[in-house]
Amino acid sequence: MNTLARVGTSICTNPETRALHVTASCCKNRAARIRVGKGDRPLTYEQALHPHHIGHRKGWLSQHTSNLMGENGAADRTVEDVFVRRFIFGTFHNCLANEIVIKRRGNMLVVCALMLQRLPPQKFYFLIGYTETLLSHFYKCPVKMEVQTLGDKAVYKYL
Amino acid sequence: MLLSSLPLSNLITELAIVTKQRHIHSFQDSTAAHYMFQDDPYLTPRTSAEFKLYSLSQESGRLAAKHIVNTNPKFFQKDFAEPHIPCLMPETMEPRIEDVSEAALLERIMLRKVKAAVDMYDQLLQAGTTVSTDATNDLLDLICLYGDHDPLQDDKPEVEDVEERKASESHRLGEDSLENNNAERIFNLLPERDTRAYSALIRGMVKVADVHIFNALISAATEVREKYNEKWDLIVELLKQMNEQKVKPNLLTFNAVLKALRRCGSLARAQSLHTLSEMKALGITPSLASFHHVLGIFYKTGNYLMLTEVAGRSFVPQDPDDVYFFSTAMRICLETKDLESAYRVHNLLNVGENWRLLGDSFQQSIYYGRFFNLLCMMEHIDVVLKWYNELIPSLFYPNPQGMKDLLQALDTDNRLDMIPQIWKGDSAFISLAQDIRRMGHDNKSDLVEELLSLMARDRHSPEVQESFAACALDVRSLYKQGQVAKVALEWTTASMTNITTILLAAQKTKQAWDMLNIFKTKNRVPSEELIDEFLVRIKDGQQAVELVQISASFCLPSTPNLAQRVLQEFELSEEQRYGGGGQKSICIPGSYLLFIHVLVFSF
Numbered sequence: 001m002n003t004l005a006r007v008g009t010s011i012c013t014n015p016e017t018r019a020l021h022v023t024a025s026c027c028k029n030r031a032a033r034i035r036v037g038k039g040d041r042p043l044t045y046e047q048a049l050h051p052h053h054i055g056h057r058k059g060w061l062s063q064h065t066s067n068l069m070g071e072n073g074a075a076d077r078t079v080e081d082v083f084v085r086r087f088i089f090g091t092f093h094n095c096l097a098n099e100i101v102i103k104r105r106g107n108m109l110v111v112c113a114l115m116l117q118r119l120p121p122q123k124f125y126f127l128i129g130y131t132e133t134l135l136s137h138f139y140k141c142p143v144k145m146e147v148q149t150l151g152d153k154a155v156y157k158y159l
Numbered sequence: 160m161l162l163s164s165l166p167l168s169n170l171i172t173e174l175a176i177v178t179k180q181r182h183i184h185s186f187q188d189s190t191a192a193h194y195m196f197q198d199d200p201y202l203t204p205r206t207s208a209e210f211k212l213y214s215l216s217q218e219s220g221r222l223a224a225k226h227i228v229n230t231n232p233k234f235f236q237k238d239f240a241e242p243h244i245p246c247l248m249p250e251t252m253e254p255r256i257e258d259v260s261e262a263a264l265l266e267r268i269m270l271r272k273v274k275a276a277v278d279m280y281d282q283l284l285q286a287g288t289t290v291s292t293d294a295t296n297d298l299l300d301l302i303c304l305y306g307d308h309d310p311l312q313d314d315k316p317e318v319e320d321v322e323e324r325k326a327s328e329s330h331r332l333g334e335d336s337l338e339n340n341n342a343e344r345i346f347n348l349l350p351e352r353d354t355r356a357y358s359a360l361i362r363g364m365v366k367v368a369d370v371h372i373f374n375a376l377i378s379a380a381t382e383v384r385e386k387y388n389e390k391w392d393l394i395v396e397l398l399k400q401m402n403e404q405k406v407k408p409n410l411l412t413f414n415a416v417l418k419a420l421r422r423c424g425s426l427a428r429a430q431s432l433h434t435l436s437e438m439k440a441l442g443i444t445p446s447l448a449s450f451h452h453v454l455g456i457f458y459k460t461g462n463y464l465m466l467t468e469v470a471g472r473s474f475v476p477q478d479p480d481d482v483y484f485f486s487t488a489m490r491i492c493l494e495t496k497d498l499e500s501a502y503r504v505h506n507l508l509n510v511g512e513n514w515r516l517l518g519d520s521f522q523q524s525i526y527y528g529r530f531f532n533l534l535c536m537m538e539h540i541d542v543v544l545k546w547y548n549e550l551i552p553s554l555f556y557p558n559p560q561g562m563k564d565l566l567q568a569l570d571t572d573n574r575l576d577m578i579p580q581i582w583k584g585d586s587a588f589i590s591l592a593q594d595i596r597r598m599g600h601d602n603k604s605d606l607v608e609e610l611l612s613l614m615a616r617d618r619h620s621p622e623v624q625e626s627f628a629a630c631a632l633d634v635r636s637l638y639k640q641g642q643v644a645k646v647a648l649e650w651t652t653a654s655m656t657n658i659t660t661i662l663l664a665a666q667k668t669k670q671a672w673d674m675l676n677i678f679k680t681k682n683r684v685p686s687e688e689l690i691d692e693f694l695v696r697i698k699d700g701q702q703a704v705e706l707v708q709i710s711a712s713f714c715l716p717s718t719p720n721l722a723q724r725v726l727q728e729f730e731l732s733e734e735q736r737y738g739g740g741g742q743k744s745i746c747i748p749g750s751y752l753l754f755i756h757v758l759v760f761s762f
Contacts, residue, residue, distance in 0.1 A: 121202050126216045132221070
């Protein structure tokens with residue numbers, strides 16, 4: 001995951017200094033692309049298709065209205081998304097089959113996840129109840145999870 | 160008719176419009192599991208045990224999250240919900256308003272911090288601000304209620320054990336008169352003392368017997384006396400004392416009386432009706448718990464009365480015993496075999512909020528189990544199947560007894576062809592065998608054997624036999640070892656015979672041969688009818704000879720006849736004939752052999 005750039009505050013407020021990038025750069029022609037390799041690396045559909053296919057062959061992983069004309073809050077939604085993705089990745093350790101999809105409907109946050117059947121169902125339910133409550137209290141809005149389980153990851157291609 | 164003789168008949172004003180509506184609660188989706196579960200086959204519960212496990216684990220996850228939120232409130236303070244959502248903020252046990260003001264005093268009163276509230280009040284008076292009478296009255300109520308001590312907090316560690324705690328509490332009660340100095344002091348400081356202040360102070364000083372204590376006493380009355388009339392006399396005396404002390408009885412009092420009357424045997428009936436009329440006279444509407452107790456008293460005859468009373472009314476949970484009403488009513492319907500009343504009770508569930516009164520999942524399973532049992536016994540099979548589709552598995556998971564009832568119902572109505580699924584894909588019908596397997600009843604050997612015997616018993620059309628055979632093979636796999644964490648069923652002669660019969664009837668001779676080998680390995684003897692059936696099916700001479708050999712190895716008494724028949728009916732080559740002939744001598748029953756030996760050795 002990309003780390004967010006941090007710029008020193010003193011540089012921000014002082015108008016005569018130049019800013020420094022202190023994080024690793026990721027050029028746009030290398031982002032989210034897995035390059036061709038030996039042929040033994042399994043990729044899901046999401047990973048196999050490059051970002052310029054979004055809208056053509058891929059859907060969006062995060063669905064909200066703040067990118068429409070005249071709407072505010074895009075940056076806040078993005079930061080929330082990043083947090084939610086890291087949170088779910090860590091909570092359901094090793095169980096995610098694919099990237100999660102985050103949908104916002106009204107004031108509700110719906111997290112749609114594809115999981116692998118690595119845990120017994122009661123442990124899934126414990127983690128689901130925990131996640132929903134914790135994220136609801138954190139973001140002050142109802143958070144629901146919609147989980148589907150698979151036996152193993154759906155491989156689209158080997159690169 | 161019992162109704163006319165009862166004094167309540169003139170109080171029955173509602174006309175129950177009995178319609179044979181067979182709809183379930185309008186919000187219930189009968190094709191899916193309960194809405195609290197995720198919609199995924201791996202995560203859907205299939206038995207009642209799984210239902211409980213998953214729902215409880217989800218709840219415990221929620222509690223864990225709440226605990227984390229409450230112990231680390233600083234991460235959850237940012238409030239950007241517009242309007243403010245109080246239930247999503249961390250719960251604070253500590254007062255947050257620090258400055259000396261009346262709002263701070265009210266906050267401490269709400270958080271039940273007695274000492275902090277008294278200190279705040281003193282600070283307010285010292286600062287010179289006047290405190291409103293309402294706030295002062297609230298403070299007085301608080302002090303008198305808690306006796307000038309802070310109530311025990313949940314998160315403080317309870318290091319004292321129970322006895323020490325009791326000792327400290329009695330110590331506190333004894334010192335109450337001293338501690339009430341605080342209350343008296345504040346009372347004296349009040350510029351004007353209204354009735355509320357006086358009553359609060361008096362209530363704090365004197366421990367008055369009130370309604371709750373009387374209710375508890377009435378409930379306990381049945382334990383302390385032996386005979387019926389003594390019990391009733393004690394209850395009457397308690398009620399008289401209540402009257403003298405001007406304590407008004409409430410709903411729980413009457414429910415306690417009715418509950419006690421259940422233990423009073425013969426004089427319960429008249430007294431319970433008097434009690435009910437008293438309740439009506441006082442304007443207390445009886446709750447479902449009262450009806451539940453009356454049903455218990457009147458047993459079978461009470462059903463009609465109750466149903467006309469409760470029909471069409473929406474109830475609110477008021478008494479912990481309310482939840483038992485529905486299962487008791489259904490039990491009585493089951494025992495009186497009254498289908499009409501059962502439908503009326505079920506329709507009552509659809510009125511208003513009554514579905515909440517079905518109780519927890521255990522009570523629900525009892526209620527639906529009895530309802531389904533009654534339906535299986537009394538109704539036509541199509542209706543039963545319709546109800547089956549509606550109720551299972553969304554509302555309850557039947558236990559093995561319920562499945563047996565369903566099998567018997569199918570048997571009675573000659574619809575045994577429903578048993579396996581109709582593999583051609585008619586999805587309107589249920590797959591009983593699959594359901595039994597899915598619900599985890601496949602380790603109940605009596606249920607499985609019943610299933611097998613029903614399938615093996617009669618002759619059916621060829622498609623049905625096919626499906627039976629597929630089902631039988633499925634069942635056979637249950638008996639085999641090797642499933643992880645599953646206990647394999649034990650083979651019995653009956654089950655093996657049944658499976659073989661089913662397979663033979665469907666012309667699956669190869670699998671039937673395998674079954675015969677299993678007979679050998681498990682040391683069970685097949686019956687003669689089974690061998691005869693084999694003979695009917697076999698076309699090949701070689702197999703016929705093998706059959707005779709097998710029959711000989713089991714030392715069946717009919718083996719010589721079998722050999723004769725084989726010799727006559729089949730065309731055998733010479734060596735088969737001799738092989739068969741050789742076997743004939745061996746298959747002399749053991750007792751004869753012994754006899755011959757005895758004869759030989761005695762000479």
